[in-house]
Amino acid sequence: MRFRTQSSPHVIPAHSVGGVMRQVLMALVPGTLAMTWFFGWGVLVNVLLGVLFAVAFEAAMVAARKRPVMATLADNSAIVTGWLFALAIPPLAPFWVTLIGIAFAIIVAKHLYGGLGYNPFNPAMVGYVVVLVSFPREMALWPAATTLPESPLTLWQSLQTVLTGSLPGAQEWDAVTRATPLDAMREGLVSGRTVGEITASPLFGTFTETGWEWVGNFFLLGGLYLLFRRIIHWHIPVAVILGVAIPAGFFWLLDPDSFASPAFHVFSGAVIIGAFFIATDPVSASTTPLGRILYGAGIGVLIFVIRTWGGYPDAVAFAVLLMNMVAPTLDHLTRPRVFGRTRGGPPPGDGHA
């Protein structure tokens, strides 16, 4: 009897790229729902648009590169990029912000470098930085954190706002939007107020604004799920969070009036989602255990530095992109000791020849 042959292992494969990405998407759900609850329907509208654009650009680029379109889309990586991008931008940002950002992410940052697996930079963050530095006005359209029933815009109105770029009816932008906690902190400190005075506002919860705190908690939940399912490892998220919290804590202890607390830093803005979902993008991160710790810590410290002394209120995207640059070097310098060798010892004599 004749048989077909195939190389080992002869088992059902344990994982697939599409499956890994699907787990990431599932883990994004609780945080996304929490964001929608606190920041309105615009969040969901943006996520849908982001995913739609990302998949469309991915399909077009894959077709242009003459690769199998359906098989490539099945890796779900474009959906993850589109979704993460949409969570990063303000919920009421007009659709063309998403379009331009995603176009950069998928076309330039991903496919011009060779597609999935070959991109040195995190595509969603490249797209985000492009729109952040290009359209500062639109990128400041964060609504006040309320709850969905109290939200000033219905689902339909949110859709209209995103598609037309202007608020429906006679509503004023100033009435709908408000500075984020990071903006408030920054502007407050610049104008000479103390941290205590800034956070005395009734909108602040335990660490930061109540809505932001809860969103952070739900993304944390999703992140823990990924850890539990071993989709990601602890090194990067822990290092990012400690990388922010340790320097923040140091300066806070020195001068609690001029520096926000470490908890404020961790739970404001994008640190949690960045630590668990963005910095852990395997393609552009470091791959060795020690390399991952250094990579994450670098991101954390950069976030704190840029937030505190830099020109932008939040800095996750910049920090991630800067560390993307050094990831290959970190990998090279942090190779684990090979079984049977001494650390840093010479390669084996002539084991093979």
Place this chain on the structure above:
Amino acid sequence: MQLHRFHGGLKLADETEASTAEPVLVMGVPAKLTVPLGQHIGEATEACVQVGDHVTKGQRIGQSKGYIAAHVHAPTSGKVVDIDLYPVPHPSGLNAPCVVIEPDGRDEWGDARMEPWLDWDTRDLRALRQRLRAGGIVGLGGAAFPTAVKLNPRAGQRIHTLVVNGAECEPYISADDMLLRTAPEAVFEGIRITARLLGVERVLFAVEDNMPEAMRALTETLPTELRDLIELVSVPSIYPTGGERQLIKVLTGQEVPSGGLPADLGMVCHNPGTFKAICDTVIQGRPLLSRIVTVTGPGVKHPRNVEALLGTPFADVIEAAGGYAEGVDRLVMGGPMMGFAVHDDSIPVIKATNCLLATRPQDTPSPGPVMPCIRCAECAAVCPAQLLPQQLYWQAKAKDFDAIQDYGLFDCIECGCCAYVCPSNIPLVQYYRYAKNEIWAREKERQKSDIARERYEFRQERIEREEREKAERLAKKKAALKNKESDGDKQAAIQAALERAQKKKAARAEGSAKDSDQASGPETNTGEEASTTDNTRDGDDR
């Protein structure tokens, strides 16, 4: 006993329940035996019978030529009907020299049968080693490294620990399990012989914790006088604990040095089946003629273990397990992680055939299309050699053979953990095999060209030297002619100077000739090749 952990590895389902339900079936003599001459790792074996010869059971039919080699014997009596190339178990479906025997049905031992040595412990060690060599024993865990070589440590190397590798390394395989359940006494005898040969102080007998029956059989039959020597150790069944380097780490916490052998730590590691073969050969005078094969997988009707004569076609072995199940489409020799799929089932059982695994499409679906590596590094997390498989993959793809060796390509044991967890379905181990073969090929090529270059340089130098000497002779002649005309004092001074120069040159020429002689010396040294096989193949029972 304090156990240790090795990095990575996989927790895999054993899948041995089906094949251990029934006792080992001793198969009869098949209609025809195709006995490959090369059934081991190492140098080739040559046929020492001719077509038409009548052979008796246990008669040597393949004579080993080198040091790292094993003889091959006729598994039964009969007539040699052909000596030619036939398909043999090999990953690339090679044909190789085989002796085809038509059994006469009498299964007779001839006069040349080795006499049983019930008094083996009075024989001297040399004689014991010779007998093991005569028995054609190789490691029966699957790697088929000639056993006699491992039992003959290098001068000055002291072996203090013997490790018995009863850690069935891959899922589905239960050959060792069944052997330990049914013939623990023979295994202990084999250990006793080996321990005496090596002069070891202790024997660590590792059995995986998913083989409780085997452990019970061993505990019950362990002879009292061996209790101080042999320690039975239950080890966790994490794949690939059956790799000797991993097992030694688990048992002792020590790591076999990269590029080295367990002997460097004073240890030697063997599979239980090998000890049984040692016992049979030494005590009964029966060379290695058969082995236990696990016939299993969803592709056979009644999975079980059989004892088959070497040379029995796979098809007969499958038949003994009830035949194929509906829809079978893949037949693997070895386990699911490291075994290789064969083209057809007419090929014979060899000394390395520990398992035949038959599967259907639903058990081993074609992996989806190969996706790009996303650098998730899951492979690095499971790699028991602590390598970075993702980097090795990029380097193999880029043919960066210097970097890939620096990253430890030759520390890779090809266990397949990385390929198993790869979400992108990349056949990683294939890339590493490719890179290894490519590097070996280049190394050979380089050695060849080194020799050629040295020869060329030596020749150039000789020609130059000859020309120089010719020129000097001419100069001397001229000088002599001139000197006749000039006055005596001057002539003497010139003559002396010339002589000094000549001596110097001659000395230099001689020196360089010596140098190039030395340089070309080691290339022809056959000893090097022997150590090659030693170091690169995991010469071991898995």
